[in-house]
Structures are given as structure tokens and as C-alpha cells.
Amino acid sequence: MKNTKKIVIILILFLAIYSCSTKKDTVISRNFHAITTKYNVLFNGKEAFKKGVEEINSNYKDDWFKRLPIEPIEFEEDKIVLSTFNNGPGAGFGGAKEEEKKELTTFEKAEEKAVKAIQRHGMNIQGSERNRQIDDAYLLLGKSRYYAQRFIPAIEAFNYVIANYPQADLIAETKVWRAKANTRNDNEETAIEAMKLLLVVRDTLEADLPDVIKEQAHTALAMAYVKSDSLQKAKKHLKLATRTLKNKNQGARNLFVLGQMYSDENKKDSAFYIFNKLANFKKAPYKYKIHSNIELAKNFSKDSLSTTLLERMEKLIKNRDNRPYLDELYYQTAVLHQNNDSINLALVNYNNSLRAKNGTDKQKTFTYEKLGDLYFKDSEYLLASSFYDSVLQVSKDSVDRRIRRVKRKHRNLASLIKFENLVTLNDSIVRIASLTKEDQKLFFENYIENLKKADEAAAQLRLNQIAFGNSSGGLQSSRNGGWYFYNNQSLSFGKTEFQKIWGDRKLEDDWRWSEKATISGNIEKDSVQVKKTNLRYDLDTYLSLIPAKKETIDSLKTDRNQALYELGLIYKEQFKNVNLAKLRLERVASLQPKKELILPINWHLYQIYNNLGDTKKANKFKNVILTKYSKTKFAQVILNPNKKIEEEVAVSEIEKEYKKMYYLYKSNKFEEVVLKIDEYVATIPNANLIPKFELLKAYAIGKFKDKQAYKIALDFVAVSFGNTEEGKKAKAIIKQLER
Incomplete structure (x- = not known):
């Protein structure tokens, strides 16, 4: 009896195994393999894929100061990845043994499960697949390869589904993923054509596409149009993709990118509407909601909204959940206060932004730059330079145009700071030396x-x-x-x-x-x-x-006076700050400067007061020039104000003057060269040979002053005459000095 039961059980097991063969087209076989595929192999593969996508979303660091990519993933341009699984039409099926591998990534695990489902549970009988879950396996295979940056094998997997399972429920989703893979593979035209067919012609057996698929298709189209620089069409499809917002993550991102596009075009009303819609989207991930509020503060067009937005920003700052974003919130609050001319409140919030924990380096560069600009506008050049220097110290992106602009500002302030420090130091030493x-x-x-x-x-x-x-x-x-x-x-x-x-x-x-x-x-x-x-x-x-010798003290005074004169020229010509230029030039005029400086000092002060309309003071300096220096070009210019200055001196005469100063340079009279160039250049402000004079002056400074002074003089030529041959030479010398 016992033996009979054993035989019956064995027979039943044998029949069950036989009936579940992938070569037998029976109800039991089909259902067995379909259930096993769906709830075992594919379930584990989809879970691994889902985990991989979550890792991407959580680990991807968005640069909120630039327009976000529509898809939050960065692919390496030159990355070449060999197929992990072999055989078949890019699928890795057909009975080949799996290679021994190191620990797999989440997407590699998903791909492995998809291949396993195809290899072990595929029921391709007489050219027809009888396991209804295999098309899901191919789709998972293609999606996993897409995220592994293996776009051509991914497209092969998607094409296999489209060609062999035309009636599958997921055919539309597969076409969307194929379009995305084509876009990543620089075939955006093919992707656009496929998505237009899907959305307009609707070449599927479905009467209409579900909203989720429409969102995906419009998002894929927007990605393709961004890749082909058709931003207007990209905006159109982003708007269509955000009508229903079924996918909260991608929908929120699409809204944010759309708002940024409007903001880049200075369409503040449209941008404000989009960001406000995102701020009120309850299901949106919090990072998009908080940054949409920040963007609202950047894109309001009505002054009446300023107070409301400030109240909103203050409320967000007080919310403890927003601690990771405090640097950005304080910064934008400061910008709002600055726009309202509440400079003290702006300074407080800029400094709070810098002190905020978890603050990013990029946000700090913007905050330091704003502080530098504020102090620069207020003529606090030393403070401005220190903040610009902080931008350069914190920034890691030397290619960025904004950082290069800050670098130019900082370089322009270098000579000013050097001369201001020299004046302060020498004043202190001379004052102490004069004490008992x-x-x-x-x-x-x-x-x-x-x-x-x-x-x-x-x-x-x-x-x-x-x-x-x-x-x-x-x-x-x-x-x-x-x-x-x-x-x-x-x-x-x-x-x-x-x-x-x-x-x-x-x-x-x-x-x-x-x-x-x-x-x-x-x-x-x-x-x-x-x-x-x-x-x-x-x-x-x-x-x-403390210096005791008269020669040493006189040398300190001479250097100080020269620095004051240089400062007057920098404030007047470079920074257009006539008030500080007046103070420096009038002070050096009162300190008994060298004879060579008296004429140019009076000339520049005459120009300043004449432009300010202060005739009384202008006449004072004009009379000095006309009485003591009546035969100079300065006097001729004053006597013939309606005649263009450049006509007063012919080009040939300018060339002669340049040769004279060049011969002085060759004779090692470097200090005299610097003084004569300062005096002469003021009379020919629009002459084409000015870059030559300035470069010769820089060479002369390099001969009798330190390396730093030489570099500052070269910087002036490189910045002021960057497109000339002299400017290019100065840049080349600076590079050699920095090695």
C-alpha cells in the first residue's frame, strides 16, 4: 500500500514537471511560467530597478542656479560599457552560461533577473511567445540597460518588444523608452518622429493613451527638443506634460524646468505662474516646492508683491524643516531687501546666508559677489576686493563666465589696494617718525x-x-x-x-x-x-x-605721493569715482610732490572740476597750467577746448614721443619713463598708441620695483587693452610669472 502511494506521488510530480515544460503549450505550463515569472523573477528584478531609480533621485545633486535637466541623471559622454550578458539580439538569452561577476549594481541585478526570466521561462513555441510576462521582461531589460548607459543594447531590447509583441499593453511605454534611448544616443530626430506618431497618429490598438503615457511621451519629446536646441517646442511639450501630473516626481521637475525657461526669457509673469503652481502642488517632492518659493521671489513683476514675498520667505526661514535650505532662503531674502533699498537688512541676511550650516560653496560665491558689489557701489573698494577674493577662493569652476568676470574685478582692484596700503603704511611710519x-x-x-x-x-x-x-x-x-x-x-x-x-x-x-x-x-x-x-x-x-635718517623719510614720502597720484588716476579713469579722485589728487598736491607730478595733478583736477561744473575751482587749476606751463600741450588743450585732442598731436609726433621714452628705457632711466608716460598719456586719451605707452611703462616698473608691482602693471594692460597685441603680450608675461 505504501509503495503504491509513493508511485502515485512520483507519477503526479513527473506529470506536473512534464506539463510545466517551456516546450509544452498547455494551460498548466502557461500559467505556471507566467506566475513564476511575474511573482518571483520579475518581481525581484523590478524591485531592484525601483531601488536603483530611487538611488538616482536621492543622490543626484541638482544645480539650482542653472536650468535643470529634464531627467535627473548624468551620463558620462565617453563612457563605453561592455555587455554584461551575451547571446541573442542583445538580450543575453539562448542558454549561455552567466559569467562570474563582482557585486552587481541595482540595475545590473534588474537586468540579470530580466535575462533569467527570458532564458528559463520563455515559451517561444512555433514562433509565438506563450508566456504573457516575457514582454515585461524585455521592457525591464531595456530600461535597466538605459540606466547603465548601454543605449544601443537597450534599443535592441525595446525593438524586440515592438516587433514581436505589437498587441502588448505596454507597447506605448516601450516606444517612449526607445525614444528616450535614441535621444541619449544623439538620434533625437528619430525620437521626435516616433513620439509624434504615438501622440498624433496613435499607432496603437488602444483607443486613446492613458494620461501617464501621455505625460511620459510629452516629457520624452521635450527632452529631444532640448537636445536639438528647439526650446520653444520643448516648452510646448512640457506644458502638455504638466496638465495631469500623474507622476509627482517627474511632473514637479517638468514644472520647475518650464518655469526656468520662462525666467531665462525674462517672461516673469509666466514664470511666476508656473512656480506658484508648483509651490501649491501638494504631492510634489519638498525640494521642488522650497525652490519654487525661492524662484517666486526672483520672478515677481509687481512691486506690490514684494512685501508678501518677504513675509513668505521669513516664514520659510522660521520653519525648522527648511534648515538645509537656509543659505538660499537668507540669500533671496537679502536680494528682496536690497531691491527695496533696505541695505542694512540685506547685509544682515547675506551674512546669515554665509553662516548657515550645510551651505553650498556655489551659494557662497553668489553671496560673496553680492556683498562685494554692494561695497564696491559704496566705494568701499578694500572690502569689495576681499569679498571678490572670497568668491575666487570658494569657487571650483574657473571656466564659468561669472567667475571670470569676478576675477577681472578683483584684478582691477589689486593695484588700487596696493597703493592704498602703501599710503596707509607710509603715513603711519612718517607720523611716528615725526613724534618726539x-x-x-x-x-x-x-x-x-x-x-x-x-x-x-x-x-x-x-x-x-x-x-x-x-x-x-x-x-x-x-x-x-x-x-x-x-x-x-x-x-x-x-x-x-x-x-x-x-x-x-x-x-x-x-x-x-x-x-x-x-x-x-x-x-x-x-x-x-x-x-x-x-x-x-x-x-x-x-x-x-623707526627711521631716523632724513633720506629714508623723504623716500617714504616720495613713494606715498606717487601712490596718491596713481590712486587719483585709478579712481578718475578706471572707477569713475570723481569724489575719491579729488581727495587723493588734492592731498598729493598739498604734500609738495615732485616737480614732474605738479602739471598732471593740476590737469586732472581741472578736468574733474570742469566736468562737475565747479568753474571757480576749475579756474584755480587752469590758471596754474596757463601761467606756469603755458607752452605745454595741456595749456593748448585748455585754450582750444573745441578742437579734438587727438588732432593736437599728429601720429608722427606721438611716435616720436614714444621713441624718446623708449630710448630713456634703454638708458635704464626707468623711473623717469614712468613719470613721463603718466604725464604724456593724459594729453592723448584717444590715441591708438596708448597701449604701447602703457606696456612700456609696465616694463619700466618691472625694472625698478618688485614682482608684484610689475604684475599689477601688466594686469592693467591686459585688462584695459585685452584685444590689442600689447594686451596679449601682457597676458603671456603674466602666465610666465605665475608659473
């Missing part, structure tokens, strides 16, 4: 006292930061939050740091003073260390540095 010995001593005693206090505060702060944990932990162990002095490891580390900074000290009052440092260990080494420490607090050291 007692006043000099008192001055440096106060200086040393303040220096000690500052050093003490800085050292204490450093000790607190290093030994007592980070700023948020206070006097706690950085690991477990316990009291600092209960942690032996932290305590030992703190003692080491204290001794490194302060040395061995007795337990007594005023232990911080350097004179109280005790000597231990190697006496010679420690005495040198104490001497080094005391040097900054040594009164005699400072007193010995």
Missing part, C-alpha cells in the same frame, strides 16, 4: 599692551576650542557629554596643549605674562623660545625700527 622720543615710547607701550591682551584672548580661545571640545559642547567631553575634568584622556590632552602654548607656569597671579615663564629641560632651547616670545612685546625692537 617720549611720544614714540608712549605710543609703542600702548601698542604692546593692546597686543598682549589680544594675544591672551586668542590663546585662551584656542585653548578652549582644542581642550574643552567643540563650541557646542562647552566644558564637556566631546564624546559622551560628561564633565571635561572627569575625562582623563581629555584632561591629559588639555595639559599638553596648555604647556605647548604657555610652557611650565607657577601657580600664581598674572601667570600669563611671558616674563614669568620658567625654564626647564634644555636651558638653551627654552631661552631661545622665551626670547622669541618676548620679541613681540619688546619696546626697544619697535623703537629701533
